[in-house]
Amino acid sequence: MKNLSQIKREKMISFLEKLRKKHDDEETLIAINEIEIALTEKKYGLVWEEHTERVDEDLLNNIPILTEVEELKINKGKNQKYNFIIEGDNLHSLKLLEKTYNGKIDIIYIDPPYNRGKRDFCYDDDYLRKDDEYKHSKWLSFMNVRLKLARTLLKEDGLIFISIDDYEDAQLKLLCDEIFGDNFINKFIWKRNSSSKTEKDKFTVNTEYVYLYSKSKKYKLNNAYKPLADSTKKMYSKDDKDGRGKYRLYPLQKPKDPGPETTYDYVDNTGKIWKCPPKGWRMTYDKLKALENDNRLYLEADSLNEKAYWNERTNEGKRIDTLWNDLPENTAGSKELERIFGNKDIFDNPKPVELIKRCLEISNKNAIVLDFFAGSGTTGQAVMQLNVDDGGDRTYILCTNNENNICQNITYERMKKIQDEFPHNLKYFKTDFIPKFSSLENEKSIREMMIEHIKELIELNYRCELDGINNILIYDEEEFDKIITEKLKNNIKLFIISDIFMSSEQQFLINQKNIEIIEVPEYYYREELREVGEL
Incomplete structure (x- = not known):
């Protein structure tokens, strides 16, 4: 089977090559290249006139x-x-x-x-x-x-x-x-x-x-x-008043594939014999007897049924x-x-x-x-x-x-x-x-302005509140030293903006009080600082 679109596209690209040989000015060559790119773009899928906002x-x-x-x-x-x-x-x-x-x-x-x-x-x-x-x-x-x-x-x-x-x-x-x-x-x-x-x-x-x-x-x-459908809910109509709540009857006959362990006549505790169904029971004799001993068999019908309790359902429905x-x-x-x-x-x-x-x-x-x-x-x-x-x-x-x-x-x-x-x-x-860009002199740097709004990004990232008590944001070493010496509590988080040198004594205090140190990620502002030339 021929790809007619591809054949047509190849003919147009071949014609563009002829044009390239006849023209050497930059404007024409750029236009030819753009046409070729458009011709070789994706040919299956969604195509639309792209708009900016x-x-x-x-x-x-x-x-x-x-x-x-x-x-x-x-x-x-x-x-x-x-x-x-x-x-x-x-x-x-x-x-x-x-x-x-x-x-x-x-x-x-x-x-x-x-x-x-x-x-x-x-x-x-x-x-x-x-x-x-x-x-x-x-x-x-x-x-x-x-x-x-x-x-x-x-x-x-x-x-x-x-x-x-x-x-x-x-x-x-x-x-x-x-x-x-x-x-x-x-x-x-x-x-x-x-x-x-x-x-x-x-x-x-x-x-x-x-x-x-x-x-x-x-x-x-x-x-x-x-x-569950209302019709199904209505099936849970029986109640023995034993605290287990309402139940429905669930057949014990096996739907297919009879086996030797599930093919037997069942004798209940009154001595009544329940003949084996055509394809056997859903479980072994011992398990059936355990259900009866736990009062989970319904013995008042023509066929043997299990009591399926509403409160014991594993899920709501289908x-x-x-x-x-x-x-x-x-x-x-x-x-x-x-x-x-x-x-x-x-x-x-x-x-x-x-x-x-x-x-x-x-x-x-x-x-x-x-x-x-x-x-x-x-x-x-x-x-x-x-x-x-x-x-x-x-x-x-x-x-x-x-x-x-x-x-x-x-x-x-x-x-x-x-x-x-x-x-x-x-x-x-x-x-x-x-x-991003400003010509005003003596204005704050982009980094400084971004740092002023770093608190919200940290709170969003960690789904917490920087309350100054349990979650503390630290901007510089002076503030870090003050927090370490004056306010340090057990089991708090310290969010640190920049690289801060910790002395061995400070590190000991941090370890002793189970303090978590979290460095504010560079990716909060790295891309923008690189774009404006501050990184």
């Missing part, structure tokens, strides 16, 4: 930093790690997370804009319209840079879940295949609503999708289960598949917000907590969870709620802009309002900038 261009002349809003700090969880909300464009937040969480995030869940052309996707401070000829290209450019950063943040066994609907479903799949390679795991179908509302010339849409990708083949999926029609629908998310805030319509189409809990259940119980399209904060609540449900120790990082005060008035307020039910610690950071 203002927020991306901000990074050309500025360095993103974090500043804490101290009055929004919440201390409710005793001896617990901190969770974080980062207010600002999520591209800038991801750049900062790249410094502190590169290869450290266990699970990412995002619910990005669906680009329906209904004021849901704001690009460069303007909502994209349905008739924008570059609407898909702008959305892809927007998602491409963020998903590439997301991949760098994931652990080698990390997972990412992405919610989407039909508008960008096909584009998202191709984009993720490029970024995550051959690491697509599943596409889940979520029953979003039961509406019978129809659109002209279309059928009713009741579903959305959740894509699951991994960073590598090293991932492991924990089991998650659908709740292991999940790719059809998530057992979860609450989208209206549940709005009702959850209404219950928390006491009023309706404060956020459009929030996801229900149970949907995100389903995603989190698949990862480990100590996961660091990131959502960089945090919106109303459902992911944060899902993390805390699931920790209570299964005893996990998950923490969250939520990133969102503050358009219409959403971050402070909704995302943060939601986390604050659920504190009585799900107490935890929280810090609130904002993204800001310091200029």
Whole structure:
């Protein structure tokens, strides 16, 4: 079979060679080279008109930093790690997370804009319209840079879940295949609503999708289960009033493959003989007798049955598949917000907590969870709620802009309002900038300005608070000597900015009091200092 595209491409490249021989001016040769590069670029996959964003261009002349809003700090969880909300464009937040969480995030869940052309996707401070000829290209450019950063943040066994609907479903799949390679795991179908509302010339849409990708083949999926159906629950109707609770009858007949150890007539303790089923019993005679002696056999029916107790179930129900029609629908998310805030319509189409809990259940119980399209904060609540449900120790990082005060008035307020039910610690950071280049004399160096905001990066990195008591940030040797001689306590952490020489006496004190010395990593600021010529 001939590759017609390749033949056509080779003819055009051959013609370019002829042009090269006829022209020797630099401008023409550069143009020919660019044409050849374009001809030999990737020929399969997603192709779009790449666009830049203002927020991306901000990074050309500025360095993103974090500043804490101290009055929004919440201390409710005793001896617990901190969770974080980062207010600002999520591209800038991801750049900062790249410094502190590169290869450290266990699970990412995002619910990005669906680009329906209904004021849901704001690009460069303007909502994209349905008739924008570059609407898909702008959305892809927007998602491409963020998903590439997301991949760098994931652990080698990390997972990412992405919610989407039909508008960008096909584009998202191709984009993720490029970024995550051959690491697509599943596409889940979520029953979003039961509406019978129809659109002209279309059928009713009741579903959305959740894509699951991994960073590598090293991932492991924990089991998650659908709740038992009501009809199954009703089967647990019997109760002997012996404290074990309700039970159902579970057949003891073997479904297939009879064997000599399970082929016998059973004689119960009353002397009644239970004839061997056609394919034998599910267990040996001794095990069956042990069940009877423990009052776990039901002897009042025509066939022999085991008592299967509701309280002894190993899981809630059937292991999940790719059809998530057992979860609450989208209206549940709005009702959850209404219950928390006491009023309706404060956020459009929030996801229900149970949907995100389903995603989190698949990862480990100590996961660091990131959502960089945090919106109303459902992911944060899902993390805390699931920790209570299964005893996990998950923490969250939520990133969102503050358009219409959403971050402070909704995302943060939601986390604050659920504190009585799900107490935890929280810090609130904002993204800001310091200029990379300045012509002003006697101004602070870039290093000095970055050091002024190093505290937030350390707290984010170690999920702690630099309180000056148990976690102490030290800037120079003079301060280090003072801390060692005056304030040294047992079992504290000292975060040291620069290389500090320790005397043998100081080293002895540190070892004696079990002090942990942590050097502030160079990668917090190395790249920027090299760029501006300070390194």
